[in-house]
Amino acid sequence: MNQEGDGDMKLITAIIKPHMLDEVRNALSKSGVQGLTVTEVRGFGRQKGHTEIYRGAEYSVDFVPKIKVEVVVDDEQVESLVATIGDSARTGEIGDGKIFVSDMGEAVRIRTGEAGVAAL
Amino acid sequence: MNQEGDGDMKLITAIIKPHMLDEVRNALSKSGVQGLTVTEVRGFGRQKGHTEIYRGAEYSVDFVPKIKVEVVVDDEQVESLVATIGDSARTGEIGDGKIFVSDMGEAVRIRTGEAGVAAL
Amino acid sequence: MNQEGDGDMKLITAIIKPHMLDEVRNALSKSGVQGLTVTEVRGFGRQKGHTEIYRGAEYSVDFVPKIKVEVVVDDEQVESLVATIGDSARTGEIGDGKIFVSDMGEAVRIRTGEAGVAAL
Amino acid sequence: MKPSYGSSVVRHASLALLFLLLAPYAAYAQDGPSSEMFTVNNTWMLVATFLVFIMHLGFACLESGMTQAKNTVNILFKNTSVISIGLITYAFVGFNLMYPGDFSIGQFFGFAGVGLDPGAEGNTVAYADGAYTYWTDFIFQAMFAATAATIVSGAVAERIKLGSFLAFTTLYVALIYPIAGSWKWGGGWLDQMGFYDFAGSTLVHSVGGWGALAGVILLGPRLGKYANGRIKAIAGHNMPLATIGVFLLWLGWFGFNGGSVLSADPELVSLVFVTTSLAAAAGVLGAMAASWGIQRKPDLTMILNGSLAGLVGITAGADVVSVNAAMLIGFVAGLIVVASVIFIDRAHLDDPVGAISVHLTCGIWGTLAVGIFSADHSFVTQLIGVAAYGVFSFAAAFIIFYGVKAAAGLRVGENEERSGLDVGEHGMEAYSGFRLVD
Amino acid sequence: MKPSYGSSVVRHASLALLFLLLAPYAAYAQDGPSSEMFTVNNTWMLVATFLVFIMHLGFACLESGMTQAKNTVNILFKNTSVISIGLITYAFVGFNLMYPGDFSIGQFFGFAGVGLDPGAEGNTVAYADGAYTYWTDFIFQAMFAATAATIVSGAVAERIKLGSFLAFTTLYVALIYPIAGSWKWGGGWLDQMGFYDFAGSTLVHSVGGWGALAGVILLGPRLGKYANGRIKAIAGHNMPLATIGVFLLWLGWFGFNGGSVLSADPELVSLVFVTTSLAAAAGVLGAMAASWGIQRKPDLTMILNGSLAGLVGITAGADVVSVNAAMLIGFVAGLIVVASVIFIDRAHLDDPVGAISVHLTCGIWGTLAVGIFSADHSFVTQLIGVAAYGVFSFAAAFIIFYGVKAAAGLRVGENEERSGLDVGEHGMEAYSGFRLVD
Amino acid sequence: MKPSYGSSVVRHASLALLFLLLAPYAAYAQDGPSSEMFTVNNTWMLVATFLVFIMHLGFACLESGMTQAKNTVNILFKNTSVISIGLITYAFVGFNLMYPGDFSIGQFFGFAGVGLDPGAEGNTVAYADGAYTYWTDFIFQAMFAATAATIVSGAVAERIKLGSFLAFTTLYVALIYPIAGSWKWGGGWLDQMGFYDFAGSTLVHSVGGWGALAGVILLGPRLGKYANGRIKAIAGHNMPLATIGVFLLWLGWFGFNGGSVLSADPELVSLVFVTTSLAAAAGVLGAMAASWGIQRKPDLTMILNGSLAGLVGITAGADVVSVNAAMLIGFVAGLIVVASVIFIDRAHLDDPVGAISVHLTCGIWGTLAVGIFSADHSFVTQLIGVAAYGVFSFAAAFIIFYGVKAAAGLRVGENEERSGLDVGEHGMEAYSGFRLVD
Numbered sequence A, B, C: 001m002n003q004e005g006d007g008d009m010k011l012i013t014a015i016i017k018p019h020m021l022d023e024v025r026n027a028l029s030k031s032g033v034q035g036l037t038v039t040e041v042r043g044f045g046r047q048k049g050h051t052e053i054y055r056g057a058e059y060s061v062d063f064v065p066k067i068k069v070e071v072v073v074d075d076e077q078v079e080s081l082v083a084t085i086g087d088s089a090r091t092g093e094i095g096d097g098k099i100f101v102s103d104m105g106e107a108v109r110i111r112t113g114e115a116g117v118a119a120l
Numbered sequence D, E, F: 001m002k003p004s005y006g007s008s009v010v011r012h013a014s015l016a017l018l019f020l021l022l023a024p025y026a027a028y029a030q031d032g033p034s035s036e037m038f039t040v041n042n043t044w045m046l047v048a049t050f051l052v053f054i055m056h057l058g059f060a061c062l063e064s065g066m067t068q069a070k071n072t073v074n075i076l077f078k079n080t081s082v083i084s085i086g087l088i089t090y091a092f093v094g095f096n097l098m099y100p101g102d103f104s105i106g107q108f109f110g111f112a113g114v115g116l117d118p119g120a121e122g123n124t125v126a127y128a129d130g131a132y133t134y135w136t137d138f139i140f141q142a143m144f145a146a147t148a149a150t151i152v153s154g155a156v157a158e159r160i161k162l163g164s165f166l167a168f169t170t171l172y173v174a175l176i177y178p179i180a181g182s183w184k185w186g187g188g189w190l191d192q193m194g195f196y197d198f199a200g201s202t203l204v205h206s207v208g209g210w211g212a213l214a215g216v217i218l219l220g221p222r223l224g225k226y227a228n229g230r231i232k233a234i235a236g237h238n239m240p241l242a243t244i245g246v247f248l249l250w251l252g253w254f255g256f257n258g259g260s261v262l263s264a265d266p267e268l269v270s271l272v273f274v275t276t277s278l279a280a281a282a283g284v285l286g287a288m289a290a291s292w293g294i295q296r297k298p299d300l301t302m303i304l305n306g307s308l309a310g311l312v313g314i315t316a317g318a319d320v321v322s323v324n325a326a327m328l329i330g331f332v333a334g335l336i337v338v339a340s341v342i343f344i345d346r347a348h349l350d351d352p353v354g355a356i357s358v359h360l361t362c363g364i365w366g367t368l369a370v371g372i373f374s375a376d377h378s379f380v381t382q383l384i385g386v387a388a389y390g391v392f393s394f395a396a397a398f399i400i401f402y403g404v405k406a407a408a409g410l411r412v413g414e415n416e417e418r419s420g421l422d423v424g425e426h427g428m429e430a431y432s433g434f435r436l437v438d
């Protein structure tokens, strides 16, 4: 693996409301992000699920549907992109979600074998 | 991003049996965890899939349904929470799953912009 | 947690084309990998979605279905496994995907409590 | 259809003729239909009744299949309720508003009183010249009644409050549909003018379609449907369900049209089967041509609409046009429905299932087609009928929807619309255990 | 229904009267029904037969829609098997147990021998006074037979072993249902006592419901259903499927009740169509009122149960109560079924689809309602019938289930129940390629 | 079935006898059927018509349920198109090719001209001796016609180009099916030889099955189906849908076989109901035994195929075999179909829904069974018929498919096949909003 790649990248993981995905993707696109990966997840947090009655019996929906957006970026972009995501995903209501940032050691583009930031 | 946040947090990722989710969530709630994210995944491991016959032809189901629980926590809580998860997810049978721990550099609450442990 | 485990492991995350999953899993199995976790995700990248017409109105499918393969491995295996994944997932077409590598601090087998590389 | 008593006598003239021709038993034919004929006629009308009943399942399947998964429970609830409300209100007031016997206000309105009463002869051969009993008459008509309201349901889906929709439905099906129906099938002014609508291209489908249009206008489009000047396609969630719906509707139409012969007359009922089937098939081909041409790829939902378009189109004249005309009417309906769906969408009228295009646009086409393809009917009279029903139904629906809106509001809140009416209105999911996206 | 030979003669008296009234051809009417009347009667009975057949699809859809996705294949397998086993065993023994002609043990038990034999006159007008042929008689009755076992299927779903269920079914449908049936429809002791059950509120639905109750008691609840003293709601996985099921059942009921007239008599069949439809509709409204009131939101599954409740309720008296009484019976059934579902759940009896509430509770209500709303029938006699069927069916079902449990076990293992019977019993998934949660 | 004019006279002899026996009104019976009998016969034939119609929904549901979710829209599109194309082409040429009246080339080919024309007597009692009208005759036959092409659709699913399939269908249904049909039902050479096929085990099902076989051979298997010498199971995506399909097919078969009596004759129609139902039920049990035995677990798709196998098997002789023979024919068909599915798969012929096994294998079995179980028919003649239809249908289908392949190609591209024909051919998803795996 190429050396320059090491430690130069970060993984930004954002847990957002499902209907904000288009906004976030648009905002990231405009900021030059060329790739990202999206997963449907369920969240448990301050935004509670709700209780419903089905055939007379109560049941609680503990988890709220969320979308996880993962994007691996060059170290330098992290701060601005975290801000971009935060701004585009914000509705101001509880449950807007979180953004996490962690280190990414290496990236490889499968098709070409390119590595590091060039692979993003 | 705020400084104190850096390096103070860990991401605990647990791969568990689907029907143990309620136990794990309850246990984590009791331990004070305020948020977590759940993903449906499929696992391949020592617990094998199975072979079935459909219309006379064999087919193998290689993957077993699993649940991935992700929770970002303050460094100090890691050890006890890993134990909590382990205890609550254990059935003693093969395929009970794994718990992974990695560093989490930063966390931001989208709604408020709070960062670091305060954002969890 | 046991000490030797610390820092000795890496998480390899590969985003691949769904129909290449069998190849990748086979290749990894042959290379001695004993466990991995798979998630259905949707990707946005150089491989674009497509535009369709439904009842006279255009709509764009922005995301392409992808599979995320996650495998936690002993540090020493990383390079060869990244190559293995790359080789088995490659079709040569755009959208073949990425492989990311990051540090994994700890691993625990829920059933036995074993930790570190022994837990994989 | 419908024993607009005047016309049914005319209709049965052909049957009478047949009797005369069948010489050997003419002796007793003079004395009216035999109990055997009464029994077979009535049996056919009851078969037609259960066929029309199953159309309500067809509507439920089509409407839920063509909308999003998160609103499915709500749609199924509405459709189950509409047929139930329709049957009960038709028993209390609808039947007697639609077939008042005597009109009290011109030939526009009459009411024969609350509830059902077969009277002394209601279930004998005397009631309808041996064609059916009073009970059969009622239940066949009752199955039709809820149809108009169900058509509205599709157009206003995915955003209307449950309670408000049910309030509208109750009033529309209990009062507006039967009053409008009395003008023709009840023997009112349009019947006397010579307006023709065999089984309800106008009386059922357009009446429903106008209600749908009023609802769509007052409700506004679904969130995001016409955001930023672009038209967003919101795909239906279950194509097999929608297809089941359409086939069940087609099946039911054999009773809808076939039963509107109001007897088991071999020639007429079989002719109606042929014109109905071929118009539906031609509608599929018309919509296939249009959608394959206009869109780049052939659209399943368009050919499903196409078959219904052909069916609605042939409904007004199924017993009076030729087989070739039936195919032409159906094919044109198939072309028209595709154009109409696209046009209505461009006009920013949000009709998730294409109800307005299928029932109103093609209902009008079918009614006018009688004036074009049947030498016995006048285009101008047909046009007057179309216009009269348009003005009355649209105005009535608009006023009711407006009143309900003022009283209780029509739309669910934004958050509810976004997360779906199933959880919002019913606290349930349609597909518990399935992973849904979006 | 059913040619409890005594009562069918009485029933047809009205038809005979009609003949007499239709003066001109009275001449040959004296000599019995014409071949035309025979043909139309028989045709109607065959239409009713295929309508009852489609109820089995209705049950399959309702039961699978109301349970979890992981048990769907198992439920579909059971339902497809039950109708098949039912038809075959009814041909071999059931028909001749239910209509033994002569009873051998009091008026409690008789058996006319193995297999089908129309005899010399079985397919002539002589067999049933021109109402139907022997073959029609058999096949119409055979379609009913499997119903009782299918009712049980819903209640014991999601945890019973396939083989054990099939063993129970075979015995229950081959022996218990027809023996019980012979008491009334076969002309046995309850028939002679004046007990009335037109189309089977008790003979079919309660018999099934008692079997369901026995099964539920012996099986115990699904894993986690009543854990920690709390009642856990386990939602059905496919509401469109459940709704299709209910509409198909309602459709089939036109044959179930309409065919139980046992001829195409215009007045009676059409009356039965009206009472049946209005009771179902009123059942929906009753359940809507109850569920909207008790729960905070209107529950689709409750109004689906409500329509079935109305249908089961009207089944005992569909031909002898007034139209207004039919609506009342249906509405009350709709209220009752909601209360019963909640009550049975609180009693920790785990019935995933509400089969006991729909078929047993409302079956009893419907049977008693005949004693209340029909002047010609005694409440006490109705009560005796209800009790007699209850004791016999419950005991028989309990014994059979108990025996099967002792021999082979009733429940699948915990792991199998958790991962679903589809994989466990069949090695298949119902929705391959769909992402399921849980 | 079918008025192969010769045989229908023979068939109606039994009816005539009945008339004679019913002494009192024999007076006018001499003059031909009464208008009442004409009406009830015709009504039954129309009921049979709508039952056959609903089989097309059955095929659509079964075929889409047994294949992958990503090809569902394509399959629904094909099925909706096939019935529509079938009806229209049958009106233009099919009916007059199948019932040419006079043959022009030996007893092999005749054509009565383009389009429909009832003539002067077409809708009177004179047309078919009071059994049905010309319109009924046409529409009943037309509903059958598209069936053969639909059978092909299932076998070639998940990889055939839409346009190429529609081209094949149009030719096969417009020309090949009716020409082949004329040999027996049109009164051609096989009819004169004494070949018997009551409702189409060979004329409909095998003709479709041979077409399916030709298509499967020319198309090749789905990607990955037989990779590396192993047989990969590709599971169907929606078992409730497949089950709905099979029950609707069974339902429709009451019209398919019951209508093939070509009158409402009480004895014959009711016998056919009994043989048809019991054969289907026995087919389920046969397939259950085979699949539970051979595979380790009972396979739902196999018992679904089993019921169809029983139905196809009984179709050739439903009116001429005993009830016990019907059960045996059905049970054996159930065994055979399981063996055939496995055998065909091992022969690397990729038939996703088992169409060849159900329709061809069991169609042959059913046709030969007439020679075995009916004393009045010759096994050798049956064999000749089977062979003749095999040679002609397979060759014709092969040539058409080959021509279409040369002209436009048969298979979609690999990428399209992988991502599904729904997006590739139609730009749509069947289950928008559902998370699909794979």
Ligand SMILES: Nc1ncnc2c1ncn2[C@@H]1O[C@H](COP(=O)(O)OP(=O)(O)O)[C@@H](O)[C@H]1O
Pocket: A015, A042, A043, A044, A045, A046, A047, A048, A064, A066, A093, A094, A095, A096, A097, A098, B034, B035, B036, B037, B038, B070, B071, B072, B073, B109, B110, B111, B120
């Ligand atoms: N500590 C955590 N670790 C992982 N995911 C979390 C954590 N806390 C919250 N989340 C995710 O973020 C989502 C939003 O959090 P929540 O507490 O509901 O609202 P807010 O972000 O507005 O405080 C949750 O549904 C969950 O998916």
Ligand SMILES: Nc1ncnc2c1ncn2[C@@H]1O[C@H](COP(=O)(O)OP(=O)(O)O)[C@@H](O)[C@H]1O
Pocket: B015, B042, B043, B044, B045, B046, B047, B048, B064, B066, B093, B094, B095, B096, B097, B098, C034, C035, C036, C037, C038, C070, C071, C072, C073, C109, C110, C111, C120
């Ligand atoms: N090295 C690994 N990397 C990622 N996930 C793993 C790894 N090993 C196991 N898993 C996940 O953990 C699950 C359980 O592992 P398995 O080997 O079946 O049982 P056990 O944890 O009891 O040894 C697997 O299904 C898989 O999802």
Ligand SMILES: Nc1ncnc2c1ncn2[C@@H]1O[C@H](COP(=O)(O)OP(=O)(O)O)[C@@H](O)[C@H]1O
Pocket: A034, A035, A036, A037, A038, A070, A071, A072, A073, A109, A110, A111, A120, C015, C042, C043, C044, C045, C046, C047, C048, C064, C066, C093, C094, C095, C096, C097, C098
């Ligand atoms: N920077 C990134 N961060 C996270 N995921 C990415 C990133 N770039 C690409 N991906 C994922 O990889 C997939 C393939 O990338 P794409 O650009 O389409 O093709 P290629 O890998 O051939 O360049 C995308 O669909 C997306 O899921």
